[in-house]
Amino acid sequence: MSVRDLHRKPFDDGTTDKLDLYRGYLRAWLPTFIHSPQSVNTIQVIDFFAGPGKDVDGNLGSPLITCEEVRLALTNARTGKPPVINLVFNEYMPDKYQELVRCLEGIRPELPEATFHHSQMDFHVAFAQWLPLMQRPKTANLLFLDQNGVKQVTEDIFQTMASLPRTDFLFFLSSATANRFKDDPSIRASLPLRDEDFVHINGTNVHRRLTEAYYRWVPDGKRFFIAPFSIRKGANVYGLVFCSPHPRGMDKFLQLAWKQGGDANFDIDDDRIDPSAPFFPEFAEFEKPTKVKMFENALERAIKNRELKTNKAVYEFALRHGVLAEHARDALKRMVRDGLLPKQTFHVSYGAWEKVAAEPIRFC
Ligand SMILES: C[S@@+](CC[C@H](N)C(=O)[O-])C[C@H]1O[C@@H](n2cnc3c(N)ncnc32)[C@H](O)[C@@H]1O
Numbered sequence: 001m002s003v004r005d006l007h008r009k010p011f012d013d014g015t016t017d018k019l020d021l022y023r024g025y026l027r028a029w030l031p032t033f034i035h036s037p038q039s040v041n042t043i044q045v046i047d048f049f050a051g052p053g054k055d056v057d058g059n060l061g062s063p064l065i066t067c068e069e070v071r072l073a074l075t076n077a078r079t080g081k082p083p084v085i086n087l088v089f090n091e092y093m094p095d096k097y098q099e100l101v102r103c104l105e106g107i108r109p110e111l112p113e114a115t116f117h118h119s120q121m122d123f124h125v126a127f128a129q130w131l132p133l134m135q136r137p138k139t140a141n142l143l144f145l146d147q148n149g150v151k152q153v154t155e156d157i158f159q160t161m162a163s164l165p166r167t168d169f170l171f172f173l174s175s176a177t178a179n180r181f182k183d184d185p186s187i188r189a190s191l192p193l194r195d196e197d198f199v200h201i202n203g204t205n206v207h208r209r210l211t212e213a214y215y216r217w218v219p220d221g222k223r224f225f226i227a228p229f230s231i232r233k234g235a236n237v238y239g240l241v242f243c244s245p246h247p248r249g250m251d252k253f254l255q256l257a258w259k260q261g262g263d264a265n266f267d268i269d270d271d272r273i274d275p276s277a278p279f280f281p282e283f284a285e286f287e288k289p290t291k292v293k294m295f296e297n298a299l300e301r302a303i304k305n306r307e308l309k310t311n312k313a314v315y316e317f318a319l320r321h322g323v324l325a326e327h328a329r330d331a332l333k334r335m336v337r338d339g340l341l342p343k344q345t346f347h348v349s350y351g352a353w354e355k356v357a358a359e360p361i362r363f364c
Helices: 014-035 062-076 094-110 123-134 153-163 177-178 185-189 197-201 206-218 247-259 290-304 313-321 325-337 349-355
Strands: 044-049 086-091 112-119 139-145 167-174 227-235 236-244
Touching: 014 044, 014 062, 014 139, 014 247, 044 062, 044 123, 044 185, 062 086, 062 094, 086 123, 094 112, 094 313, 112 153, 123 139, 123 153, 153 167, 153 206, 167 206, 177 206, 177 236, 206 236, 227 247, 227 313, 236 247, 247 313, 247 325, 247 349, 290 313, 290 325, 313 325
Parallel strands: 044 086, 044 139, 086 112, 139 167
Antiparallel strands: 167 236, 227 236
């Protein structure tokens, strides 16, 4: 199985979309912790598969994107002492590592507030080395695992990351590879898939389905959120998996993903909705993405079965279905219009979730 080296050519559109999403999430995540030194004294961005820093045309790779976003967040930060900022970059190929070090030396003077760490290790060695520092209670981590292929984020690694305090992580999956080599034991051993999953998997939905399967690896009883973002390149679909133990992290990621179409950079459900066309409310039902319709059906079932009894439960349910709080509010309002729920006001948002008391849904 050959591994594509994305640094030999200019980044393609798929890689650019992946890096844009990474940049967007950093931009949303950094201010949360730069502004709250009372709960967090250290923030760490750890790029375990960093690459050389740029592509052959000088387009920025993830390490330099990280540096740019940290610079921006510090510039926009309110006055006051920022937390310790550790920026960690690991790349094991010698030539790429040398290039990476050169790039970081160039940008380091612009970020005197941050401490730079770079290493040339196998991912698993770097992970083990940083683990005690990722586990410190007043540290917030954003981990980026832009692996080649599918094999590095094993069950053990996933569960360790999912158990870390204040840690969000994003990893790349070459999902088409997982589908194509589904009978290869070494591929299957590194993925949460079961034989029966392949009945529903096709070349288009493979990344979405594969991402859902990671819920099987979440430690028992842990509140956790996972969302896919599928990226198509020619006939192949791959993508990012976003993971967070906190609704705020998932909310921010989904806001970003919905600005780019929901959970894919292509029309994954063949909805043929043109986002640039004028919006006519009378056609809203026809213009609704399949993903939102599926969520509305699931929500209606869960409400009818009394499985969701509060505004907070509805909010978490929406995040687990990869839709926004506003999708949940719209769906509840429609249930009122259809006479399935009595008239009431629904506070479904991150702000409402943060409040101590949950508000009950009134069923009659
Ligand atoms: C997809 S690229 C990362 C691209 C990078 N995020 C960027 O924006 O340029 C994956 C990188 O991981 C490196 N790599 C592959 N296997 C690795 C391993 N086991 N440990 C550490 N690095 C590895 C590769 O040399 C390659 O540069």
